[in-house]
Amino acid sequence: MKDLLHPISLVVAALGFLCLLRDVPARRRDPASTALAAVFLLSGLSFLFSITPMWQYLDRVLGTVNVSVPLAMGCVVALIACQQVVLTYWGSPPEVARRRARAWLSVGLGVIAGLLVLFALLTPSAPRPIDFTLYYAHDNLYAAYLTLYVTAYTLGELFLVRACWRLARRSSRASVRIGLRVVALGATITLGYSAVRIGDVIAGAFDRSLAQWESFAWTCGDVGAMLTLIGWLVPTVSDQAGNVQHRIKQHRSYRGLCPLWLAFYSEVPEIALPIDRADPAQRRRFRSIGIKLYRRVVEIRDGRFVIRPYLDTRVRESSEAHHRAEGLHGEELNAAVTADQILAGIAARAAGERPDPDQLTDFADADRQTSGPLDEIAALLAVARHLPHEPARAPHTERACA
Incomplete structure (x- = not known):
């Protein structure tokens, strides 16, 4: 299921990044635009690192078994922090937004550092691109690693849902309201992935397995992520469509x-x-x-x-x-x-x-x-x-x- 959904999600993330990249030079002084472009880039990288061929390639090149795990999860934590930066700048005065953005990025870096330390303490003996979580679910160090990641992931998605709904009610632009509600819907769906991963930690403590729920977890994670990315794109696509219409009108006026x-x-x-x-x-x-x-x-x-x-x-x-x-x-x-x-x-x-x-x-x-x-x-x-x-x-x- 992962290798079926991740390439689709990767394409969505790549197209979104290219769409946003067009506006980054013109908005280089807008931290929200830069953070939003980073969301799509990091999302695409997280999917790329998790695809089996890339997983195996990185193992060979970097010489570390299953190194895609911290790379992909680090990208996810970073993009969660960047999403909060976007919402902070959209919904707060610049001075307050800068302070809160630094706090979110600091928390994200702290979580990533913790994940890297815990992963370094693991002793993975063989590449497991398909069932890594199930294989190491009984390892206490991996349980700590997964608990830290799932906690950060779940809290980030819950904060995202709450902030999107609140900001959507305050926004005067229809495209922003629609986009934020789609983001909130996508983040809500990803909580199904969080629930399964939390269940993996608990089941591992009792020497049980949730292998039958793996497809559900990946489906929730990928579908939710795709909806989230699409939601972030709605205001940008709306603005760019308006710009295209304006340029067409200018051409018609010029000819007229x-x-x-x-x-x-x-x-x-x-x-x-x-x-x-x-x-x-x-x-x-x-x-x-x-x-x-x-x-x-x-x-x-x-x-x-x-x-x-x-x-x-x-x-x-x-x-x-x-x-x-x-x-x-x-x-x-x-x-x-x-x-x-x-x-x-x-x-x-x-x-x-x-x-x-x-x-x-x-x-x-x-x-x-x-x-x-x-x-x-x-x-x-x-x-x-x-x-x-x-x-x-x-x-x-x-x-x-x-």
């Missing part, structure tokens, strides 16, 4: 503003902001869709400024009457009128025909209230929708919207 940008660029090519092609750092920065979109908005804003002195009030009045007759009103009407003003203003500038001062006007959407960049982009997109999708362009602008 193309007709508006080209309309200005065809008459005022100097609105294009220069890029130092020889500077690799600047080239990388301007490949970002966020920077490209911001740049496009600024250039359109500059184009509007250049065209504004050529806006004729008669064009605006005629356009308003036309679009009102088509049933447009409100902001959509202003966007349609603004599109007509832009085309007329560009034509007037090309012909060198400024309107009389008493005929000057402003863009119809000039009074639209925008509270931030997203609102401004939405306003510009509304104007762009009323422009021809394939305006006339010079050959050197063919790839300008790519």
Whole structure:
């Protein structure tokens, strides 16, 4: 059962670690993110060390029989401590969190040190990758070793369940609430593993065996661990999905503003902001869709400024009457009128025909209230929708919207 479930759990842990690894550089000053990545790494290592081929390989390379036992269990104790660090930073002020995190890590290191000392006192004579616990259950030193490990494991899982439910009730984010409840469910299931291991210690004292419960123990341990890892991933996956949606929206907005940008660029090519092609750092920065979109908005804003002195009030009045007759009103009407003003203003500038001062006007959407960049982009997109999708362009602008 162990060699069937552990590879699956290892894959889950590895995928989760790779998913989190993407955000670690951007959040290197966030101890919770680092601790959470460590949870997945340590979990994966604990499963890896326990798989029979790796168990046998480590025995040969390190020259110590059953050395996978303290390695795997040490990883589990460390990840339990790291889980508490994550919850501490999520639920406490930074000063308090730092103090509590150091305490949890110190306790974890203490338990690991105790496990290593007790394992060094054991005298394992043969590799037992499948039934190590059953084989050594009658050894008093191993009983002490297993008691220390199971006590730390059980208390850690109980603290995890309690802290997850408490923090889930306080969180305002749905993904965090769901994720923490899945973590709590997984930790609760792992207590079945703890119960069997406690039973192994007690049965060993009475010269009995719980061999028939081994499959149940490994099933609880692996299924519970997988649920715990999945629960930790829920907020991260939710955030990354939101980031992907945001980037898709930025790409669509960038493409959607193309007709508006080209309309200005065809008459005022100097609105294009220069890029130092020889500077690799600047080239990388301007490949970002966020920077490209911001740049496009600024250039359109500059184009509007250049065209504004050529806006004729008669064009605006005629356009308003036309679009009102088509049933447009409100902001959509202003966007349609603004599109007509832009085309007329560009034509007037090309012909060198400024309107009389008493005929000057402003863009119809000039009074639209925008509270931030997203609102401004939405306003510009509304104007762009009323422009021809394939305006006339010079050959050197063919790839300008790519």
